[in-house]
Amino acid sequence: MDVRSLGLRTDLMLRQLAGSQITDHGDHLVVRTPDNPTFYWGNFVAFPHPLRAGDAARWEALFTQYHPGARHRAYAIDEPSGEVGDLGEVAALRVERDINTVLTAAAPLPRSQATAEVRPVQTDQDWRQVLDVRLSCEDGPPDPGYADFLSRKTAEARWLSESGVGSWFGAVVDGRIVATLGIFSGGGGIARYQNVETDPAFRRRGLARALLWHASGHAARELGAHTVVIVAVPNYHAIDLYRSAGFRDAEKQVQLQARPPKP
Ligand SMILES: CC(C)(COP(=O)(O)OP(=O)(O)OC[C@H]1O[C@@H](n2cnc3c(N)ncnc32)[C@H](O)[C@@H]1OP(=O)(O)O)[C@@H](O)C(=O)NCCC(=O)NCCS
Known part of the structure; x- marks a missing residue:
């Protein structure tokens, strides 16, 4: 999978440095971090495009296949515009949507x-x-x-x-x-x-x-x-700090997650 977005690319960079297992299946990527199995963004599946008709069932099946013991679910979408895709499919996945801002600055x-x-x-x-x-x-x-x-x-x-x-x-x-x-x-x-x-x-x-x-x-x-990257929640004051420190908004990062069901 040819990863386009800076947010996902730098997430994968960190996962690789940390020794997570990253497997490229062509039309999706699987990341596993056995040392920290409840870490959503160390144990997720990444897809190259926003959700399309039929994707919810396929994505859920893939997540369960690759992370059979996980109680959470976590899907990354490699879409720098922040587009999530078909909202019916998003609803069918029963996930929270995080659309964060990726900021960059010259170092x-x-x-x-x-x-x-x-x-x-x-x-x-x-x-x-x-x-x-x-x-x-x-x-x-x-x-x-x-x-x-x-x-x-x-x-x-x-x-x-x-x-x-x-x-x-x-x-x-x-x-x-x-x-x-x-x-x-x-x-x-x-x-x-x-x-x-x-x-x-x-x-x-x-x-x-x-x-x-x-x-x-x-x-x-x-x-x-030469470039430093930081990811921020758009409606929290940290983003004002980053902008005033010299960062500029560059892209969005789309992450979908479902917390473990309450016991
Ligand atoms: C975001 C955080 C790290 C800022 O830490 P801090 O040491 O208080 O930040 P600074 O004192 O350096 O603040 C610098 C600027 O950030 C902005 N800022 C910081 N806290 C703010 C607040 N509560 N409301 C509005 N603006 C705020 C202001 O522009 C501030 O400048 P000013 O004090 O001159 O107005 C801190 O609030 C925090 O730990 N939050 C929880 C963890 C978190 O969510 N981190 C961000 C992940 S993206």
Whole structure:
């Protein structure tokens, strides 16, 4: 499958770097991440076009065939315009629709006025603090399944950082990491940001802005990136931060997902 969209292309780049299994079946792609089976976007099927008549039944059958143990369902559509296709078929799939915005900028970003102590995340304690930041961004304590997912994602982030294909950075206040993000590249001059998050008690101090700028310099200098890519929910304030930091809207990314049925 010839992947056209930057969102899916950089997702696949990250999955490849992280050691996920990616199988190209010509008219669809299958991604599996056995180390984190409840990670939707590590365990999904990607299709090259929006839904057409008959696709819902076919896509569901393919997902079940390739991910027989999964309780979720996740379908990526390689359509940079954001078009989902036949709405009757979307309804038949019984999925939530996420149409996110893919933004790009030249690396490095324009210099940020925000000042913060930013450093690479390295030690066991640093990584524990990264996980704490991730957990702090949840509304209340996450259920054990989600906490396990976040813990596995953090372990993967560490493994990726230590394998030299990118880095995770923390903004430090009083000796503690309270805001974090990652940036990775599989080559080709493109680097993709991951998980821009600030502990709610430390927001609106410019920490995420400082991290974005710092990581873009790292991408340009150390990863050979001329372009940095970030994906944002269109109606959440993070996209304003990205636009004001120098990013421009480039494409849409279409992801369809169904959560596990409640027990
Ligand atoms: C998005 C997020 C990382 C921003 O972190 P932050 O450290 O507070 O961001 P900054 O202080 O650097 O904010 C920079 C700019 O972003 C915008 N912004 C940040 N928070 C905002 C809010 N609550 N409402 C409106 N604009 C906001 C503003 O333009 C702000 O500049 P200003 O403070 O000069 O007005 C943080 O809100 C967060 O962790 N959210 C939950 C996780 C998440 O969804 N991350 C984004 C994934 S795409």
